[in-house]
Amino acid sequence: MAAKVIEGFYYTQTDEWLKVEDNVGTVGITDYAQDKLGDIVYLEKTEKGKKVKQGETLTAIESVKAASDIYAPTSGEVIEVNEKVVEDNSIINKEPYGEGWIAKIKIENADELKNLMGAKEYSEYREE
């Protein structure tokens, strides 16, 4: 059963996606990740203003049977946080790529995007 991926997004090996628009990256977890987790019951609120490096922990997410860290796909400062998904975690399960976005990061170094996967690459990675 192939999980959904969106063309044009970047992906990490730890199942985060990054949508880049005007040097701002929107972060969320992939369809594969939300499916693996099951019903999400808790999302730690990302700190606005938090400065992260690519690969560092951004925040944490929990389901009944699993807990996971969410890692920053890119370095920068967190400039916006999606309050709605903190309130209602189920949005992440229902729309992981849309309304289920978690935070927006001001991209510090566009070169780092080279380290991420594209839609096809991620698809194959998760196909195994």
Next chain:
Amino acid sequence: MKLIFEKSVKARDGYSLPKDLFDEVDIKSCIPAYAATDAKKALSEVSEVDVIRHFTKLSKFNYGVDDGLYPLGSCTMKYNPKVNEKLASLDNFVCAPPLAPEETVQGCLELMYDLNKLLCEVTGVDQYTMAPASGAHGELTGVLIMRQHFVDHDDKRHKMLVPDSAHGTNPASCTMGGFKMIEVRSNEKGTVDIKQLKDLMDEDTAGLYLTNPNTVGLYDEGIRDIEGIVHGKGGLLYYDGANLNASFGIMRPGDAGFDIVHLNLHKSFSTPHGGGGPGSGVIGVKKALIPYLPTPIVTFDGKKYHLSDVGEKSIGMVRAFWGNFAVLVKTYAWILSMGPDGLGNSSEASVINANYVLAKLKKYYRPAYDRYCGHECVLTGRDYKKYGIKTLDIAKRLMDYGFHPPTIYFPHFEPYAEETIMVEPPESESKEVLDEFIDAMIKISNEAKANPELLKSAPHNTRIRRVDDVLAAKRPILNYDDELKLKDELKYKDEDINF
């Protein structure tokens, strides 16, 4: 079922106190204003009769080993001998204050001293501490001993190796001990990947945690290489004794090179699980590590037994007083009842039981590894995914056949140990019981294909149906007062509570 609070009647009581309550003593002169309170704390108000009925009824919602097979892998739910309960409840033990003068507790001390000797012989190490209260507590004690050993030798190490198949307490214990956990893969045979171990083991690594047989129920054939690699770089080898039931009379961890051993007395040594403890996780060490043990240990001077200080290199204490004494009594009694042949027979019978279940069920539930196992076997529910069936559904359906399900989803490491069903049928389970279990599992296998809905909505025949744990996590109600706050939202009907 109704809560005790919902059964309360104002002014009803169930206590017994002497008539003389020292009323002439003015309580206001005893308790300062800053600590005084006028309000009584609201507990329940029920009679002794109500209490007996309440808990008797509650007990009937449970399932114990005395009810039937409890094939939880890695838990060793074996028969709890009743005579051991009686002996642990002898007044001279039960009413002994832990700080009573040594000359008044020579019986307790003698028992602990003798038990130490027995455990050392059974496992091949030199000294046990009875302090740890559970396996995890033992692991913590062990990791702190390891840490102390390196600190004492001016050789501070930062990493600890833990197999991917390890029980979750292992990595958690490493973290509590201040080490960074490094995972070692399992190979395609299900045991430690020797090559990776060699690559990972270095002089900054304190050692390796190993369960043997491991959590997929397999004896590690590479144990001698493992020992060589870990000791070769000055590391220590820690034995997680949760699976000792497969090794009595076959292999002693001390002989295999382990430096520290923890035993789960509530597993291999037959003490009851009590709904989640109390157990005991005694820790045994080789001579070189004795100075680091928690203090005190029991010694004998030829005439009297003493609680003796371990010394200044001790890691300190991991709990108040000396150990879960009541659990030690039962362990002692069990070992004396089994003797050397009985212990060997335990392991033999349990290993045969597990392999029997594996042989009979492997074509219905593809095993994680198709090889002979130890005292537990790991099947999987992987092949039922295509019918929309999760392993959880199989477990819940098993309850309808009158069995407590095996351990599910643990161990979990891809690609072999996925959708796992870990079955441990200890030596106290008979062939007929196993045949019934096997029969039920085969029936369920057929149901999964022909009538998957039956599994997905299981259990049907238990006192309550499948529980919504997602709701519990999303809307935490963690005591009755939390429920009262949400009373209007919850809108329970009488039949929802009164059953």
Next chain:
Amino acid sequence: MRYIPNTEEQKKEMLKEIGVSSFEDLIESVPQGVRFKRKLNIPEAISEAELEEKIYQIAKKNSGFFLMKPLIGAGAYRHHVPEAEKFLLQREEFWTCYTPYQPELSQGTLQSMFEFQTYIARLTKMDVVIPSIYDGASATAEAALMSFRLTHRNKIIISSTLHPHYRKTVKTYIAPHEPEIVELPYKDGLVDIDKLEKLIDAGVASVIVQNPNFFGGIEDLAEICELVHAKGALLINAIAESMSLGGLRAPGEMGADIVAGEAQSFGMELNYGGPYNAYLATRKQFLRQLPGRIVGETVDADGKRVFVMTMRAREQDIRREKATSNICTNHGLNILAANIYLSLMGTEGLYKVSLLNTKAAHYLENLLLKSGKFERVFHYPFYNEFLLKSKNSVSTLSEKLLKNNFIPPLEIGKFYKEEGLKDVLLFAVTEILSRQDLNRVAEILAE
């Protein structure tokens, strides 16, 4: 062997069905080099009757404790354990079952835990309760670790009137964090609040205060909390004698952030030191950092109100190396013991027995002071334990008491080496001692 049903015949049958000719084939992966080849050098199996005799003989080497009244507490208290409770605990459904991972088969255990969580929340006036850590000492240690995680600070102040074993345990648990540990001295039997004011700063994660303290002293927890909170630190209230919760002001009311309480007094026998059971109670906002199992309420597929272990993502089997603690098996059956005890005592009973302890203790202290053979070292309000300096030899005193079937009080010098506490005894009085007993004790000690 009566605990192993399968006969040699059956085992042979099973081996055949497995497809091997002997048991050896099943264990061939155990290398020969580590195989245990001799017989275990332990005594041959004895019969049930022989076993009973043997253990009875060992028990006889203890004193006849049932009829001996203890004047010693220091973290383990002899209270009356109701027979109804002991009877219920023996039900196999409670005794032989496992951790309630499958809620459909364990509502008995789960509902009982939920009820206990409710009792402790009410007794401590805190929001959330973890019903079981092994004991008061390890619970206090877990609380200390929790405070490091919550504040991201690495300094801790520990009261010198925290039970010596608890202190040692906390230090053992926190050692890998290499924190700065500051000792908080006592003054006149209670925490030295002036000193605390000087010691507390914004680098402190938490302050651990036992209340009632090791000397039995009742602390002004509200005042201590104010000082602690002013610097953004947490107050950990360790409790060794939970009976005090029945009659004294609740820690939650006085500002405690985490309560680490030994519940042994609620229906658990002394058992030479264990097993007991401790609870951790805290404020709602700290819930996710709590170690250990917690039970929550939910519904089943038919809408029935049921209970289940919840907030599991904190625990070791899910979080592994990032878990809040490694705790797995706790002291489950003792949660039930405490729950049944509190249900039997009820609102009225617990209040009465709690204050009875205090009154009886004061009655004895009075008698002993009147005898002229004892004097106070400190002047502090106490719950059910108190310090008195003996004018006579302490060992003679202990001998006399033992001869008369009383277990002597603790010689505080065993734990506190300061000159001022030489020949000082820590007396404990519970409802087990009647007025006659106390009169007799005073008589013996006045000789």
